[in-house]
Amino acid sequence: MKVTETHIETLIKQAQFLKTDRGNFDSHWQEIAEVMYPEHANFTYTAAPGEKRNSKVFDSVPIHANQLLASGLFSLLTSSANPWFHIVPVDATLMNIREISLYLNEVSKIMYHEINNPVAGFSSAVHEGYLEYGAFGNLIILVEEHLKQSALRFLSLPLYECYFIENAEGIVDTLYREYTRTAGFLMRKFGVDNLSEKVKKLIADDKLDTKVKSIHVILPRDMIDHYSLKSTDLPFASLYIDMENKHLMHESGFHELPFMAARFYKSTHETYGRGCGSTALPDTKMLMRVAQVTIRAAQKTVDPPIILPDSGFLRPLRTIPGGLNYYQRGRLNSKRDIDILPTGNPGLGVDYSKLLHEKIREVFFVDQLQLNTGPQMTATEVLQRTEEKLRLLGPLLGRVQTELLGPIVQRVYGLLNRAGKLPEQPAIMQGVPLKIIYTSPIARAQEQVEANGLMRACLLYTSPSPRDLSTSRMPSSA
Numbered sequence: 306m307k308v309t310e311t312h313i314e315t316l317i318k319q320a321q322f323l324k325t326d327r328g329n330f331d332s333h334w335q336e337i338a339e340v341m342y343p344e345h346a347n348f349t350y351t352a353a354p355g356e357k358r359n360s361k362v363f364d365s366v367p368i369h370a371n372q373l374l375a376s377g378l379f380s381l382l383t384s385s386a387n388p389w390f391h392i393v394p395v396d397a398t399l400m401n402i403r404e405i406s407l408y409l410n411e412v413s414k415i416m417y418h419e420i421n422n423p424v425a426g427f428s429s430a431v432h433e434g435y436l437e438y439g440a441f442g443n444l445i446i447l448v449e450e451h452l453k454q455s456a457l458r459f460l461s462l463p464l465y466e467c468y469f470i471e472n473a474e475g476i477v478d479t480l481y482r483e484y485t486r487t488a489g490f491l492m493r494k495f496g497v498d499n500l501s502e503k504v505k506k507l508i509a510d511d512k513l514d515t516k517v518k519s520i521h522v523i524l525p526r527d528m529i530d531h532y533s534l535k536s537t538d539l540p541f542a543s544l545y546i547d548m549e550n551k552h553l554m555h556e557s558g559f560h561e562l563p564f565m566a567a568r569f570y571k572s573t574h575e576t577y578g579r580g581c582g583s584t585a586l587p588d589t590k591m592l593m594r595v596a597q598v599t600i601r602a603a604q605k606t607v608d609p610p611i612i613l614p615d616s617g618f619l620r621p622l623r624t625i626p627g628g629l630n631y632y633q634r635g636r637l638n639s640k641r642d643i644d645i646l647p648t649g650n651p652g653l654g655v656d657y658s659k660l661l662h663e664k665i666r667e668v669f670f671v672d673q674l675q676l677n678t679g680p681q682m683t684a685t686e687v688l689q690r691t692e693e694k695l696r697l698l699g700p701l702l703g704r705v706q707t708e709l710l711g712p713i714v715q716r717v718y719g720l721l722n723r724a725g726k727l728p729e730q731p732a733i734m735q736g737v738p739l740k741i742i743y744t745s746p747i748a749r750a751q752e753q754v755e756a757n758g759l760m761r762a763c764l765l766y767t768s769p770s771p772r773d774l775s776t777s778r779m780p781s782s783a
Contacts, residue, residue: 308544313551316544320481320520323468330577334441334464337582340589341367342440347465363596366662367589370669374581375435377674381747382705385421385428388413389745390714395738404731409739411728416717419726422456430459434567437464439669442569442580444709445469445480448716449563450724457720462564469566471576472525477566477708478541479524483548489513491554495545501552518548523564561719567708569701585668592661599654606651673698698747706743714741 331348338346343358352358362368383389391413393400400406420427430446438444445462462482470479488507491500497508507515522544539558547554568578610625666672721727 308553308556310551313546313553316522316546317520317548317551320468320483320522320548323470323481324483327468327577331465333583336590337440337586340593341371341582341585342436343368345437345440345463345465347463361593363593363600364658366592367585367665370585370666370671371436371439371582373671374439374669374674375432377670378435378438378705379428379432381674382702382710382745383427383431384745387744387746388417389743389748390417390710391742391744392416392714392718392739393742395740399737402733404733405737408728408731408734412718415727416714416721419457419721420717424451425457425459427457427459430461433461437461438567438569439580440582442571442578442583444565444567446565446709446713447563448565448713448720450720457717469576477576478562480522480564480566482521483518484521485516485518487513488515488517491517491519491547495554499554501547501550501554503550504547519554520546520548522546523559526558560723561716562712563716565709565712565716567705570704581669585665588661588664588668592658592665595654595658595661599651599658602651602654670698670701702747710743711741
């Protein structure tokens with residue numbers, strides 16, 4: 306299907322509508338970013354490179370809590386130290402067949418190796434995504450093929466650049482990414498011949514640093530030619546458009562959805578998610594206010610304002626640290642000619658800040674992600690605490706697996722299979738449906754919780770009833 310000028314204008318209008326329609330979210334996320342993730346505080350304005358972005362931060366606990374959440378999710382869900390998934394048949398009994406077992410074990414091993422290839426950038430991309438996931442409640446990962454090095458490439462797309470649309474099933478399958486790039490960048494990426502006439506003139510005039518606003522649109526195609534090998538006929542279209550000049554710079558496609566848009570939790574009638582940052586924002590704003598007041602109180606306590614005798618107070622009254630104020634003799638109840646002005650108690654602010662710290666850490670699941678805490682605990686106590694913590698993380702992990710981890714594994718499998726990096730599928734595997742088993746630390750902990758519940762149920766079933774205990778004979782003492 307040929308992309309016409311009418312299609313391009315429609316896509317540009319759609320991108321502008323999505324940006325305007327998300328204004329309330331952008332304003333909300335800007336408030337969150339300024340105190341929890343300052344590096345990405347670009348929702349309502351674009352910060353200059355190197356600009357100071359932490360001017361509203363007076364206490365770093367919310368930033369640290371978000372970083373701990375991101376690190377915890379990475380280590381417990383997608384750790385590079387241990388495999389976190391395995392491909393198995395839907396019918397588990399088929400794993401008893403040696404040929405199937407060997408093939409799927411080899412496939413899982415190759416996929417895990419390619420994902421953790423340093424060239425792919427999986428660890429850095431996913432960790433950056435987790436930072437946005439906790440703060441803003443949304444995460445976008447793009448999985449591409451690194452053609453020059455025949456490997457995978459993972460990119461974390463910043464939320465302030467991305468706008469997405471759900472399909473009728475509630476799955477995000479359309480992405481609009483609006484960003485600004487230089488004319489030189491567009492020349493290197495797409496070639497001079499594919500650029501608009503105005504951008505070509507910029508390049509000819511050696512104005513390579515001139516910024517050009519562009520959008521990258523990924524959406525499902527209405528008409529699919531299953532017999533065509535052209536990238537422009539694949540199920541998902543990829544369009545790079547020069548917004549300012551309404552010019553299509555590049556068109557290609559993907560066999561499967563190349564991006565993953567995960568939501569922390571979301572309201573029924575909203576497309577975008579909300580994260581821990583939304584819940585912790587009131588306490589965080591209060592914490593910043595308390596921190597400001599406490600800092601001033603501490604300054605006054607360490608370097609208090611001084612009162613001096615004079616014919617009377619001279620205005621204005623100076624309450625800053627080390628401020629000098631004059632009073633009329635005999636009119637102030639002071640035993641000394643020179644005295645200090647009474648100040649507040651910064652200890653109260655410190656105590657209240659600690660209370661807010663605990664509330665913010667609870668919102669970011671800091672305690673729940675630290676599964677093995679507490680000194681001198683028995684094995685039973687460890688299991689009970691782990692079970693209690695995982696109950697709170699259950700809904701979160703379910704959405705992560707559905708919207709992020711599962712699509713990543715499917716996308717990687719498709720890319721490696723088409724690149725010829727997976728072993729040849731045995732004949733016995735033809736038509737066998739497959740599924741993903743997660744083997745991350747937190748997935749194993751959940752399985753252990755289920756096993757513990759089954760074990761307790763068996764013990765309860767096999768233990769004697771109180772009546773049996775009362776009627777049983779005790780052994781006679783010698």
